[in-house]
Amino acid sequence: MGEVPGLRERKKLRTRHALIAEALRLFLEKGYEQTTVSEIAMAADVSTRTFFSYFASKEEVLLYNARENLDRTLRAVAERRSDESPADLLARAVGLVFTTFAEDAEVARELASINQLVMSVPSLRAQALLLLFDTQRQLADALHRVCPDELDLIEASAAVGAVIGAAKLAGFVSLKRGDSSEEMVEACRRAADIALAGVRAVTIPEP
Incomplete structure (x- = not known):
């Protein structure tokens, strides 16, 4: 059973x-x-x-993955470890998404195809942009909620916007130049790491 x-x-x-x-x-x-x-x-x-x-609709077929990734990331943020800095927490939460794509080639290929299609249809592009803003807002709220003494809401928003924005843009650039789905995922991860380095530089408490 x-x-x-x-x-x-x-x-x-x-x-x-x-x-x-x-x-x-x-x-x-x-x-x-x-x-x-x-x-x-x-x-x-x-x-x-x-x-x-x-x-729920044709549109949901293309955007379901983004919603699932948001739920996974929010759960990770809510389960902050006692020894995690805000930047390390954000890195772990976002890293879960990259790990999923890296471990499942079919999901990575689906993501690449979906991104290409979304960018080619104006109505889908507008909806994806709204979803991206909402994702960043919810993640920033969650990060601030678990790190209230280390990040105010503006700082949390800046950190989330830097990391998610970097990953998204790098992914689209990777696809535009003809990279494989695996190369696209790696480009997203690399861009997120670069952004996280900046977040760490400004969130380390002064001695």
């Missing part, structure tokens, strides 16, 4: 990946606006009802 939840979870992951893969294929072949939810479900060999048990 103990193996059943694991098997069920793997089946759910396969179905979700199938929906994403077919949605991306159809978006690229037909165009985002021209593709319907019914077509995505049919291509993935599931019902439309099953599609909506995984995603």
Whole structure:
């Protein structure tokens, strides 16, 4: 009986990946606006009802990963270790996302394809930008909440904006020059490390 939840979870992951893969294929072949939810479900060999048990809309297929990453990062921040500085906490929280992409090549490829598609569709680009701002705001609030004596809200916002902004921009630049999904993830990680070095330089308490 103990193996059943694991098997069920793997089946759910396969179905979700199938929906994403077919949605991306159809978006690229037909165009985002021209593709319907019914077509995505049919291509993935599931019902439309099953599609909506995984995603609320076509848009959600492309943005679900960002929301999951935010939840994972917020949980990590809330579980601050007693010996962690604000910069080390931010590094660990953001690093969890990079580790996920580095360990799962399929997820990394999905991310690369999604980013390329989002940047090519104006309505998706606008929604992704709003989501990015909201992600940074929530993460800055969480960081300030667990480090109230070390960072005020402006400092927490600056730290989060520097790290997330650096990683996002580096990822888009990497894709634009034709890098692989693995190279894109490494570019994001490297950019985040550079930004974190700056955060550490300004958050180290004076002697």
